[in-house]
Amino acid sequence: MTRTSRTSSQRLPNGAKARAPLVLAALRVLYPAARTELEFRDPFELLVATVLSAQATDVSVNAATPALFEAYPDAAAMSRAEPEDIEPYIRRIGLYRAKAKNLALLARQLMERHGGEVPDNFDAVVALAGAGRKTANVVLSNAYGRPAIAVDTHVGRLSRRLGLSAQTNPDKVEADLMRLFDAADWIFLHHALILHGRRICLARRPLCGQCVMASFCPKIGVEEG
Incomplete structure (x- = not known):
């Protein structure tokens, strides 16, 4: 794409x-x-928050992510988690089961393809689990200043x-x-x-x-x- x-x-x-x-x-x-009203400290947190925000409010995402990021502060930590490990942290967010599966896979993809870093590349972000065109645009613009x-x-x-x-x-x-x-x-x-x-x-x-x-x-x- x-x-x-x-x-x-x-x-x-x-x-x-x-x-x-x-x-x-x-x-x-x-x-x-x-x-953006999503709260994040680095590109990984922004990527995760944006995936979670699909069909959910930023308020609900911001309420869930502090505990989630304390448990899984980076792609390496989250890549070792199973979806059922992630689910309790995001249970109040819509479609949480599907999103937990995507986050677990997304983290593994970041480790396997990009050394654990969120790529500064549109096609590479779109190719990640749970991401799409909107997610890529949010990440590139807010994390890397790309128009x-x-x-x-x-x-x-x-x-x-x-x-x-x-x-x-x-x-x-x-x-x-x-x-x-x-x-x-x-x-x-x-x-x-x-x-x-x-x-x-x-x-x-x-x-x-x-x-x-x-x-x-x-x-x-x-x-x-």
């Missing part, structure tokens, strides 16, 4: 290019220090509501955003969109009356699951 090209032929929504700088300017004012856009449900929803993309496939949303924004803004953009999706542009009842982007939002008042 390779990175999506910025030269995608898919069609952008009308007015997307004009709205993009307005969206970015508003997000810069609202969330100037936007960053990347991680498209989760918030980023996808806001991209459609704000008329930046008409796509429902996360990979295609990512491609649209990469075309609309400079690479230097990608990391900030996806963090700020996530924060706005959690605080204002809620999935079921967006707080449009409180949104500074209401004047140029083409989907204002439209509810989207």
